[in-house]
Amino acid sequence: MIYITKEHWNKHIKDYIFTGCAIRDKNIVYFCLRKDLPYEEASRLWDSEIPTMFLCIYLDTPNDPIDYAKWVGFDGSKVGVCLKPIEQGLLVSRGNDGKTDCMGSGIGWELEKIMPGVTAITNNIKCINGYAYFVGGGRDIYKRIDIGKWLPIKMGLPDGEVNSDMGFRDLDGFSEQDMYAVGGEGDVWHYNGEMWIPCGFPSNEQLSAVLCAPDGYVYIGGEGGSLWRGREFQWEKLYHGGSTILLNQLRWFEDKVWACDDYRLQCWDGNDMVRPMDGDKNVIASGHMDVRDGILVVANSYRVDLYDGTSWHKIVRPYRSEE
Template identity: 25%
Template sequence: MEEIFDVPLWEKYISGYTFYDCAILSEYEFGFVLVEERDDDDDADTGPKTRFIAMKVDNPIDSRLTGSQTNAFSKTTIASSEQPRVYIAVDTGSKVHSIHSERKGDEKAIDRVLDMSTYNGMLGTIRKVVRAVGEVYAIGSFRKIYRRIDMNQWIELGSEGKGVPMPTDLTSPTDFVFTLGFNDMSAFAKNDMYAVGGDGDVWRFDGKKWHNCPIPTNASLETVCCAENGIVYITELNGSVWAGRTDQWEKIADANLTAGFHPVDAFWFNNRLYLGSQQGIFTIDEKKKKVVPLKEVEEDAPNPTNGGRIDISPDGRFMLTVGPYGACLHDGTKWRRLFSAFDFVEG
């Protein structure tokens, strides 16, 4: 594959920004969220700008990138959808941006499409946007899950009678903001989905209703992965990994990752669990039963400058990762660096 960027293209789309999250549709189609690099003396009244980039790297260089930017988004995550082929980015405040072949730009925020209020008028927040069984979901606080229907169209699962129950003894909503889910969701099928978050808050959807899955930890749960081997993997805030299903769980790997290094993505690829963070990729050393940097078990693994956040293509054949300054792709055989900011820095 030829170089994705030349200098003018890099200067136009990437210079002055770092990569925050990624999504993949195929070996040649990627979506990214970028955040403006800021100095300490920059205007504190306005947050850093957010930029959205879609790449189709098998196109000619003058037509392989599309992009747009805004300063209204914060902590934005991105996911891809095959039907239609589109990247959907959602921030914590429920603002939505989409990129597909026919259009790109902001859509109506989820809280403008439906009522996101929770208790006592509190507005829910979005923790992450994910693809599950081909559909895009926004995962929220207070166990709220929103499914994307189409452009400017979302539905909260509770309005279909498929919402996750809340505690019957809920008296002070503020006490439950961080103790209840959700931070992540994954699925084997539409009638076998898992969502996790809060303090040991694990739930399974059977196609009709959600069931609580007792897990022997009260730690904050960050990621969940329904793996091809039939096992569900769940990570704690410190990176420790639990494995199991329904009400049978076992801690299979210990970790003590510091804040900022904790997993925010989890995927099963090439018979291995990959844990993505903003500070690099981790996996399990099965002999040590510990979570370790991926480099310890894969010599060609990306370093934290061009690897961290991860996503798997819908067909399961490719894994994309992005760090603040570059991206890499795994084709099931080896890693290949796609691009790096250091290729465009003199000296």
């Protein structure tokens, strides 16, 4: 069974591709989508000229499961959620001001500006202790402390020009007083609630994802899909990846680390990265994932899958004209 019907798909999703997902709770999932344009047409446009859709799927209301907003002018958008001060989905654009659309817990929210008058290099939106954190290149970290109010968290971070060997792509935390930010070429920092401290990471490989796991370790996804484990100043490489791309996300589900990139969804089994199983079959999924409230969601260009710890569910599939 596919949750989104052909009618829903034709009306809202048909001409778009999924580029990100974020779970608010087990019944509400937000997505970022971009207009599915032919390469020749897209190559003649600025990224901000390609239409963006901010989509919400309500899994507990199958008769009316979709809410959405469409935008032109959003560039390289990232989707995330916050649970405080209210529960919402967030869509954040790259570029001037870091403009942000908010959805949920009411209607008529105004666009917010994370960095007024400044160019935002938007790489991620993460939810830690219920609050949304903006993660940007150049080591920009901002916390959404209230509706429309974003506070820079930069004590200890040096000012300087943005370059390829520094800058954050991801953030996670055991708490708001124990967070890790990673990116660049071995650019790893720890926040202790007062200031950021460099971790002296033992590699200059590109880093793209971080997970502060319930087992007490910090896991970092590196160049080629490699996996590191440690804390503060002690790190070990668990897995030497052979991929040509970076991981999009690391998440914790079913007491293990899950890793997702544009080609594969995998799990760390303690010795190797392996595909998850659905009974006696490998789960073939890729793209972007999120975990919260007992579910795991994976979205690639044209499909969305959900795993509840027992079964895999088809949420979105593309329909052929004859279906």
